[in-house]
Amino acid sequence: MLVLKDIHKVYGKDKKRVEALKGINLEVGKGEIFGVIGFSGAGKSTLIRCVNLLERPTSGQVLINNVDMQKLPPRHLRKERKKIGMIFQQFNLLNAKTVFKNVAMPLIIDGRPKQEIEKKVNELLSFVGLSDKAKQYPEQLSGGQKQRVGIARALATDPHILLCDEATSALDPDTTQSILELLKKVRNELGITILIITHEMNVIRDICDKVAVIDGGVIVEQGSVLDVFSEPKKEITKNFVRTILNDEIPPTIKTFIKTKHQHSDSHYMYRVLFKGASANNPLLSNIAKQFPVDVNVIHGTITELQGIPFGNLIIELQGKPEDIKQALAFIKQQEVIVKEVDIHAT
Amino acid sequence: MPLDWSYFRPELIHAIEQTLLMVGVGLLISLIIGIPLGIVLVVTRENGILQNKFIFSVLSVIVNIFRSIPFIILIVAIIPFTRFIIGTSIGTVAAIVPLVIFTAPYIGRLIENSLLEVDSGVIELAQAMGANPWQIIWRFLLPEALSSIILAVTIATIGLIGASAMAGAVGGGGLGDLAIVYGYQQFQTEVMIITVILLVIFVQLIQSIGNLLAKKIRRK
Ligand SMILES: Nc1ncnc2c1ncn2[C@@H]1O[C@H](COP(=O)(O)OP(=O)(O)O)[C@@H](O)[C@H]1O
Ligand SMILES: [Mg+2]
Numbered sequence: 001m002l003v004l005k006d007i008h009k010v011y012g013k014d015k016k017r018v019e020a021l022k023g024i025n026l027e028v029g030k031g032e033i034f035g036v037i038g039f040s041g042a043g044k045s046t047l048i049r050c051v052n053l054l055e056r057p058t059s060g061q062v063l064i065n066n067v068d069m070q071k072l073p074p075r076h077l078r079k080e081r082k083k084i085g086m087i088f089q090q091f092n093l094l095n096a097k098t099v100f101k102n103v104a105m106p107l108i109i110d111g112r113p114k115q116e117i118e119k120k121v122n123e124l125l126s127f128v129g130l131s132d133k134a135k136q137y138p139e140q141l142s143g144g145q146k147q148r149v150g151i152a153r154a155l156a157t158d159p160h161i162l163l164c165d166e167a168t169s170a171l172d173p174d175t176t177q178s179i180l181e182l183l184k185k186v187r188n189e190l191g192i193t194i195l196i197i198t199h200e201m202n203v204i205r206d207i208c209d210k211v212a213v214i215d216g217g218v219i220v221e222q223g224s225v226l227d228v229f230s231e232p233k234k235e236i237t238k239n240f241v242r243t244i245l246n247d248e249i250p251p252t253i254k255t256f257i258k259t260k261h262q263h264s265d266s267h268y269m270y271r272v273l274f275k276g277a278s279a280n281n282p283l284l285s286n287i288a289k290q291f292p293v294d295v296n297v298i299h300g301t302i303t304e305l306q307g308i309p310f311g312n313l314i315i316e317l318q319g320k321p322e323d324i325k326q327a328l329a330f331i332k333q334q335e336v337i338v339k340e341v342d343i344h345a346t
Numbered sequence: 347m348p349l350d351w352s353y354f355r356p357e358l359i360h361a362i363e364q365t366l367l368m369v370g371v372g373l374l375i376s377l378i379i380g381i382p383l384g385i386v387l388v389v390t391r392e393n394g395i396l397q398n399k400f401i402f403s404v405l406s407v408i409v410n411i412f413r414s415i416p417f418i419i420l421i422v423a424i425i426p427f428t429r430f431i432i433g434t435s436i437g438t439v440a441a442i443v444p445l446v447i448f449t450a451p452y453i454g455r456l457i458e459n460s461l462l463e464v465d466s467g468v469i470e471l472a473q474a475m476g477a478n479p480w481q482i483i484w485r486f487l488l489p490e491a492l493s494s495i496i497l498a499v500t501i502a503t504i505g506l507i508g509a510s511a512m513a514g515a516v517g518g519g520g521l522g523d524l525a526i527v528y529g530y531q532q533f534q535t536e537v538m539i540i541t542v543i544l545l546v547i548f549v550q551l552i553q554s555i556g557n558l559l560a561k562k563i564r565r566k
Pocket of ligand 2: 044045046166
């Protein structure tokens with residue numbers, strides 16, 4: 001659907017030279033919600049603006065449904081852009097126009113007949129839940145309502161992909177949630193592929209199928225949200241995951257364990273990650289029943305990732321070393337990820 | 347010397363007509379030149395939607411040159427040009443030429459400023475929508491800047507009224523001429539006062555209309 005191949009983007013030259021993107025490779029499948037997360041200045045906006053060529057990559061290829069965007073002459077590029085919806089952090093509504101006119105703009109630009117515009121705009125306003133606001137002006141709307149107008153407008157020309165540049169970053173948590181729900185609805189009911197960039201991990205957790213982490217113009221890690229959340233590899237990714245899955249052992253518990261194990265060099269602490277169905281298995285009680293070991297849950301969180309429960313436990317196994325070894329082997333057969341925790345290191 | 351109203355009234359009405367003619371026609375032509383000028387200055391500048399360094403620099407320099415010449419000198423300096431266009435350099439119609447040359451670049455700059463005030467996000471939006479440059483100007487830039495443009499034109503009109511009074515003094519007729527001929531040269535203070543009051547009312551009226559329109563259009 002959307003493929004970015006080795007995208008580089010350099011701004012300015014000589015002393016002012018900034019290499020905002022340093023060889024980005026991405027592939028977004030049809031109907032996917034793909035999230036790109038990174039800190040401010042990482043190159044996220046540049047990346048998403050390269051997709052519809054608001055920013056021309058210095059080198060590399062942008063392919064949308066196998067069309068090489070950069071090879072298109074201006075007229076064809078404009079035509080392709082009509083099939084790419086875009087929403088913005090600051091909404092970019094036209095202040096001098098009513099909500100209806102704002103949503104109608106892409107259709108007017110495209111020269112559609114009046115009745116068609118009327119019908120389409122009303123459908124869109126009802127889709128985003130703003131039918132009663134058609135005659136109002138942007139100044140009369142809340143932030144969330146403004147973004148709904150932005151979304152309705154982006155959908156006007158039936159795009160096959162929707163680009164979201166920090167679409168929820170200007171909104172409060174509740175409003176963010178409702179906009180995320182709406183974006184999910186856009187994908188589920190209209191089948192539109194969504195590329196979303198954000199610095200908020202909860203956006204990734206709540207609606208994305210896949211995630212890429214961008215840092216300093218480079219994608220440092222990417223994969224399914226479930227995989228990246230359960231086994232983040234890079235430090236930056238771990239930090240992002242930590243912002244929403246609190247898997248840090250609380251300091252009080254840490255000191256407690258440290259004093260407890262002061263005189264022994266073998267302590268059997270493990271981090272167990274459950275995904276999906278495995279979260280429903282009574283794993284811990286099975287261990288306790290089948291092996292002569294005690295299971296002590298030290299810390300744990302269960303989060304939902306796209307309707308799939310996702311658990312993160314830190315357990316302590318007490319018993320003879322060979323029993324623990326067997327118990328561990330048993331755990332590893334299950335659909336979980338187990339890692340030893342070095343309490344002195346964390 | 348008491349004012350002879352029966353003689354003065356037609357003179358006054360004639361002067362008002364001349365002023366309205368100079369300001370009305372002068373403004374119209376200035377807008378016809380100034381608005382496109384402002385638009386071109388915005389779209390051809392660096393990072394504009396139709397970036398063109400040559401056109402931008404040339405226009406910018408021309409505008410600056412005309413903007414830096416005091417009006418009273420401009421009137422004299424372009425007499426040959428005025429004569430070439432109108433056939434004479436004296437009279438109300440002839441005065442319109444320097445008025446336009448004075449006002450059009452001013453309007454160009456004001457329109458340029460109004461358009462530059464439009465949030466860059468609007469242009470980005472328009473481009474993302476697949477709008478062509480023409481549509482970006484007509485459907486996005488101008489409507490979003492309209493309220494600010496109206497205020498700019500109001501200011502330019504008031505400047506034009508002032509300039510027209512000056513043009514009157516050098517043969518263009520109108521209220522300025524009246525004030526000089528009767529009020530200054532013939533010591534008829536009443537005439538001076540009447541013309542000044544008329545000019546003040548005129549300016550107030552224009553400013554109020556401008557404010558009202560701008561407010562009606564502004565949605566922020
Ligand atoms: N138009 C521009 N001109 C020069 N540098 C830019 C421009 N846009 C972005 N940059 C630089 O590129 C880098 C990435 O910016 P951006 O893509 O906006 O990051 P993000 O959206 O992740 O905050 C930053 O260092 C920024 O200063
Ligand atoms: Mg950004």
